Amino acid sequence: xxxxxxxxxxxxxxxxxxxxxxxxxxxxxxxxxxxxxxxxxxxxxxxxxxxxxxxxxxxxxxxxxxxxxxxxxxxxxxxxxxxxxxxxxxxxxxxxxxxxxxxxxxxxxxxxxxxxxxxxxxxxxxxxxxxxxxxxxxxxxxxxxxxxxxxxxxxxxxxxxxxxxxxxxxxxxxxxxxxxx
Numbered sequence: 001x002x003x004x005x006x007x008x009x010x011x012x013x014x015x016x017x018x019x020x021x022x023x024x025x026x027x028x029x030x031x032x033x034x035x036x037x038x039x040x041x042x043x044x045x046x047x048x049x050x051x052x053x054x055x056x057x058x059x060x061x062x063x064x065x066x067x068x069x070x071x072x073x074x075x076x077x078x079x080x081x082x083x084x085x086x087x088x089x090x091x092x093x094x095x096x097x098x099x100x101x102x103x104x105x106x107x108x109x110x111x112x113x114x115x116x117x118x119x120x121x122x123x124x125x126x127x128x129x130x131x132x133x134x135x136x137x138x139x140x141x142x143x144x145x146x147x148x149x150x151x152x153x154x155x156x157x158x159x160x161x162x163x164x165x166x167x168x169x170x171x172x173x174x175x176x177x178x179x180x181x
Contacts, residue, residue, distance in 0.1 A: 049157075052083065055147035100116035
């Protein structure tokens with residue numbers, strides 16, 4: 001009998017220990033609603049991005065100068081790329097409304113991207129753009145400049161690590177009985 005109780009306690013302990021690990025979970029509107037996560041709650045959580053996000057900005061400027069009797073024409077072209085790798089941690093910058101949240105991946109003015117569940121049936125918070133163009137991608141603001149997020153970036157969503165803890169408590173008392181004195 002004592003052996004059986006010890007085995008039950010050991011089994012309960014092992015089950016409790018195996019359920020303590022963190023697992024990634026998509027951040028969805030259902031998660032936000034089910035756990036009644038306030039803006040303050042969201043700011044205290046660590047989030048991650050699921051897929052690579054590639055932001056590209058191309059600018060071209062034609063300049064002219066006159067020096068020594070010659071006209072000098074300069075074509076100044078700049079290609080800027082910002083890559084946010086899959087698994088990059090991010091924090092809530094601002095809760096915009098019930099369906100959109102701005103997440104920041106680095107320090108700096110306006111260096112955040114907006115994710116929302118607006119176009120998703122599954123409720124995942126995916127990258128939002130001002131306008132999605134099929135071949136060019138999505139127009140987004142990042143760091144006070146306009147970039148195009150690659151078309152593949154459209155599928156990037158936010159996730160967080162969830163730890164589920166379960167407690168099991170067993171109280172046992174051995175009654176000796178009552179006798180007459």
